[in-house]
Amino acid sequence: MKNKVDVLLGLQWGDEGKGKLVDVLTPRYDIIARFQGGPNAGHTLEFEGKKHVLHTIPSGIFHDHVLNVVGNGVVIDPVVFSREISALREKSVPVEKRMVISRKAHIILPTHRLLDRASELSKGDAKIGSTLKGIGPCYMDKTGRNGMRVGDLLEDDFRVKYEALKQKHLQLIAGFQVGDVYTSEELTQMEVDFMKGVEVLKALTIVDSEHFINNELAAGKKILAEGAQGSMLDIDFGSYPFVTSSNTIAAGACTGLGVAPARVGEVIGIFKAYCTRVGSGPFPTELLDEIGEQMRKTGNEFGSTTGRPRRCGWLDLPALRYACMINGVTQLIMMKPDVLSDFDELQVCTHYNHKGEVIDYLPYDIDPSKVSPIYTPMKGWTSDLTQMRNTDQFPNALSAYVAFIEEQLQLPITVVSVGPDRTQTILRDKTLA
Numbered sequence: 001m002k003n004k005v006d007v008l009l010g011l012q013w014g015d016e017g018k019g020k021l022v023d024v025l026t027p028r029y030d031i032i033a034r035f036q037g038g039p040n041a042g043h044t045l046e047f048e049g050k051k052h053v054l055h056t057i058p059s060g061i062f063h064d065h066v067l068n069v070v071g072n073g074v075v076i077d078p079v080v081f082s083r084e085i086s087a088l089r090e091k092s093v094p095v096e097k098r099m100v101i102s103r104k105a106h107i108i109l110p111t112h113r114l115l116d117r118a119s120e121l122s123k124g125d126a127k128i129g130s131t132l133k134g135i136g137p138c139y140m141d142k143t144g145r146n147g148m149r150v151g152d153l154l155e156d157d158f159r160v161k162y163e164a165l166k167q168k169h170l171q172l173i174a175g176f177q178v179g180d181v182y183t184s185e186e187l188t189q190m191e192v193d194f195m196k197g198v199e200v201l202k203a204l205t206i207v208d209s210e211h212f213i214n215n216e217l218a219a220g221k222k223i224l225a226e227g228a229q230g231s232m233l234d235i236d237f238g239s240y241p242f243v244t245s246s247n248t249i250a251a252g253a254c255t256g257l258g259v260a261p262a263r264v265g266e267v268i269g270i271f272k273a274y275c276t277r278v279g280s281g282p283f284p285t286e287l288l289d290e291i292g293e294q295m296r297k298t299g300n301e302f303g304s305t306t307g308r309p310r311r312c313g314w315l316d317l318p319a320l321r322y323a324c325m326i327n328g329v330t331q332l333i334m335m336k337p338d339v340l341s342d343f344d345e346l347q348v349c350t351h352y353n354h355k356g357e358v359i360d361y362l363p364y365d366i367d368p369s370k371v372s373p374i375y376t377p378m379k380g381w382t383s384d385l386t387q388m389r390n391t392d393q394f395p396n397a398l399s400a401y402v403a404f405i406e407e408q409l410q411l412p413i414t415v416v417s418v419g420p421d422r423t424q425t426i427l428r429d430k431t432l433a
Contacts, residue, residue, distance in 0.1 A: 003217050004265030005033075007253045009227030011323040013239075013277040015303070015310060016270040017335040017417060019043025022059035022226050024415075024425050025268075030221040031067050032060030033213065035256030036246040037228030038075035038108060038138070040131040042303060046420040052091075057084050058226050061098055071209050071225075072104035073246065073256020075138045076150065077113075078197025079190075085200060101201070102209035103151040109162070110190035111169035112137040114182050121178040130279075131306055139245035141165070153202055210258025217263065225253040231269075231323040239366060242281025250327040269329035269411075271320055273337040273401070276310040278303050282366045284373045285313035285349045299339040314347045314375065317408050322362035324409055331429070333415040334405070337398060338385040346380045346401070349373040350408065378404065385418040391428055402428075 008025070010016035023045045026032060039055040045062065046052070054061070056076055058068035070076065088095050112134030119137070120130050130136060141147035148165060152158055173181050217223060227248055232238045234248045246252060250267050253259060274295060277283045286292065292312045295301065301310035323329070340346060351360045351374040358374065365371070381395040388394065394402075394416075402413050414429035 002263070003220055003222060004263050005213075005217065005223045005225050005253065005257070005259050006266040006268065007225045007227065007250045007264060007327075008268040008270065009248065009250060009327065010230035011232075011269040011271045011320055011327070011329070011332075012230045012275055012316075013232045013281075013283075014228075014230035015042075015276055015278065015301075016230060016272055017044075017333075018227060018270055019045050019054060019059040020417065020420065020422070021268075021270055021333055021335075021415070021425075022224065023047070023062065024422055025224065026060040026063045026066055028222065029060070029066060029224045031069060031213075031216055031223040032058040032226055033069035033071050033209075033223060033257055034058045034074050034226050034228065035071045035253045036073040036248060037244065038133065038135050039077045039080040040133045040135045040244065041228035042306075043226075043228070044420070045422075047422040051420070055084060056081050057088070057095070057099065060224075060226075061088060061093060061095065064094075064098070066098065068099040069207075069209055069213065069257075070099065070101045070105055071213075071257045072102040073252060074102070075106045075108055075135060075142075075246075076101070076201070077108040077134065078201045079193045080133075080197075082197040082200040096204060100205045100207045100209070100212065101150055103149065103206050104209065105150045106138055106142050107148045107150060107153070108134040108138045109148065109165060109169070110134075110187060110194050111166050111173070112141070113190070114173055114187070115169050118173045118176040118178055118181045121181065122176045136245045137169070150201065150206055153198055154206070213257050213259060214263075217259075225257060225259070227252070231327060232319060234326075237322075237326050239281050242279070249323075264328075266331065267327050267329050268331055268333060269324060269327060270333045270335060271315075271323075272335045273315060273340055274299075275313045275316050275319075276301050277313075278306065278308050278310050282368060282371075283311055283313060284319070284352065284366055284368070284371050285316045286311050287313045291343070294342055295339060298342055299336055314349055314373070315405075316349045316373065317405070318349065318352055318360055318362050319366075321360070321409055324411060329411060332405075332409070332411050332413045333417065334402065334413050335417045337401070337416065338418045341381055341383060341385060343380040344382070346378045347375040348378055348404070350376045386424060388418055389423075389426065391416070391426060
């Protein structure tokens, strides 16, 4: 039987811990491939007492036997990318030997970032909470058929294309009429940094990634597709318009890598034992009290890319069930139950009150004026989970919590993470070892 591409992705509003689990599972694979998103992602890995944050580079980069692919669905900021590479080189990671870049990946220009800034300023109180990394404007140029791709950097007319797109962006920025979005000195420095980053990018191995991925599959290689952001931020199926600009769900691995749907194997969905969200947008189970604040403090819930405090709330099963459905999830990974050790009683949202009707699914609009959560209380645990290394050590209340979620979602939870380090990962399914 031909090999298939496994997909690992987040099932909530991002920040689920994808980077850590990709790093943990990487020894099982030959290739790790990012399929969407850009430097708005912040994948945190921790091992040997050190913390590492990756934004665009796949999370398998620290393993010497693995090749990492930045797929065509990713958008690349050469400035951020070159900084990531420099940081890895300082840690003696041979990036050039472990990574290839898709020729069809799109490039974030300095003016994409300025456009992002102008767009958010124009929205006032209705801003969507953009990371201001230029992601949205870059994807807009992609779908508008104006974008620049990695392959364009290698062409003789690169500077001509760059200047034309830059001028278009500057006209758009002026049209927002929000005052001084940038200074000429700022743009000049941004362009200097950008061109330096372009030279770093051009020196890497650039491939036709759709051919590369499929040829490696045919050769028997095992591939894991790594998602960014979370399913509830998907441009089509997330809490629109407070979403990202790409398809974060499993289908995005097909378009973001050039893999046929029939070649997708396991779909591994990651979720926190509670919920978090960064930026604006509806969040049915959000806690605006001392419990939410305690979750934020204990879980160190601050964005690894933006530094912004994350909004915190109880686990939302209707939203999680929805994410499992649209992704075709085959197994689940639970993150950060150790954060809930502070609470004697937990709440799990099992239903919504939607316009006076009790439902157990995600409706079209989850605005607080239309949806309110209905909770099932569950016993908490006060044990320190961070030192536990097998399920036999779990307190009964945690085992009951895991079993309840499995029963509700009709899916197995194969891994439970009890801390940020590689070693704090408990396999409930020993076939994953």
